[in-house]
Amino acid sequence: MTLKVLAAGDHFVRNSLLIDALKSAVPGELDVRELTLPWPVEPFGRVGEVDEASDVEDELIEALRGVEVCVTQMAPLTKRVLDASPELRLFCVSRGGPVNANLEAASEAGVKVTFAPGRNAVATAEHTLAMLLAATRRIPQTHAELAAGVWRGDYYTYDRVGPELEGNTVGLVGYGAIGSRVARMLEGFGATVLVHDPYVDVPGNVGLPELLERSLFVSLHARATPETTGMIGKAEIAAMPAGSVLVNCARGALLDYDALCDALDSGHLFGAACDVFPDEPIPPGSRLLTTPNLVMTPHLAGASKETAMKAAAIVAADVARYVRGEPVAHLANPS
Template sequence: MRVVCAGDEFISGDLLARAVEVELERVGLAGKFDVLDTPWPTAPFGEVDGVREAAGDPQRLAELVRGADALVTHLAPITADVLAAGRGSLRVVGVTRGGPVNVDVPAATAAGVPVVHLPGRNLGAVAEFCVGTMICAMRGLPAAAAQLSAGQWDGGGFRYDRTGLELRAATVGLVGLGAIGLRVAELLRAFGSRVLAADPYADPAAAQRAGVRLVDLPELLSECDVVSLHARLTGETRHIVDAAALAGMRPGAVLVNTARGELVDTRALDAALASGHLRAAVLDVFDPEPPAPDDPLPRRPEVLATPHLAGASRQVAEESAARIAGEVARVLAGEPPEHCVNPDVLAGPPT
């Protein structure tokens, strides 16, 4: 089997190749590997020939994929031209992401190529990031650390009116209760937090097991000290946190967004912070991304802003490579994968 492994500075092509080699041996197959890497995240990703959040040269990838049995990547641009170059040989595309937006899925489906992926691949890293930054934001730590770094000792953080809540005393609302939301709920339960969730598609049994009470969005906003966003971006959820939603939040609450920047009306959020209605915000995602140089939110002292790092951990890189290797090996061995975005192609062409 010839496998093209297109990596980057987070999940390298060599890491992918080693993982696929192990899994191919497990199913009795041997592999030959072509490896290339892009300079992401040193160089940003973007839109490439109709796919999103992609990095790399599709022409170079198309050259390598000719005659290949499998293509495995993190965020290389799997465009219609790349898939066309693999026509007749390419049997599977593996993407180490929850949502393979860097793949032209309709083109893959038309070519009869299954696209396997990894839902929830970074849920542990994101959940820990959420809980850790909730603590930082509620206690005012980012602004205090910045002042001390600038040579200013601010002892006023011990004034009662400036102190924040501990998680054990906080009600936390999760907008979206998928894999990441459930993991956040489990961690919060260990702290003693009361946890609410708003998600019309949530599994009530899973929510009950995690100790979460399902409510509608207005109730969640009005009752919670912290609101953390975990919803997918759809037409329904774009700007789900708008001026009206922010006005409905409890005064002094904290907003955490590690999902998608487009979920939040950023101008309305800036106004809510400027007025003092919200205590703080944690923003790991932006609209657009990276944020514009004149975007006021990352510069606000009450905002903990990070450059889309919630899912960055060594475990994510290593485990993602191993998991996608298993999915690719299963397809090449004629076995069904666990997660495929276009499962109809697995049945083959209609007779």
């Protein structure tokens, strides 16, 4: 029997990657139709009752007619889409969390939702180290001034130079797939690594107050949950040593960005680097655009060719399990 599949890729996890992975992994005949979503050329946002999705409900409903399996990254699985797609049984989201899927409505409709944990762990860990070094060594600022024809010798003065990783302590808030990789990389730099993560049992796992007090560098790697939202605010930043560096390549909700800007303006923090923000894109007039010693990238820490290929392979493997009648590996709605 032929399996009808919709590949709803975008300009990062391309349909060609999804289709090649499906053909390689899934037994039997496939009838694959395609829908190309506009992300990341057009930002994601809230669609209906789901977050971080491309606003393509109407196009998705039309493309899903008669389809049993959908593989995607940014398609919005809303109640409206589910109600219009009675044949749909498996919705595979090729990202670390299926925030673009209404899991409760999917469960009620009998649709399994899967996701792709760990797909961008290597890319995000590498980007975190790059951001940490860029903020500490003033790489973006000095490059911009050199490109403008300005040679700033005063960056070599004692008060303007930053600390080394070797021999200093780096605190990692979160020790999952990304945080643990960052820890291994930091050990190669000769840094001492502390961890704050109540869900793991590893050496150097301490309370958040102790981590902040002892760490000259702090990097955030926790998931955004009600418990972690706003976990790094004015008091927590003040508890960090003067002249320290803070990095957030996890989620914007973890950090109070006004407190971050205050600490950079005052000089309490030597520098900071962020890949994620409370509002994306950053709105015009935001303090983030003018605060000194802040390195920023537009939510692309997980962006690598390998991430896109891994994402496609992970969802294709779950489609193969579904076809063989096996339990899927990364089910988001077991209820």
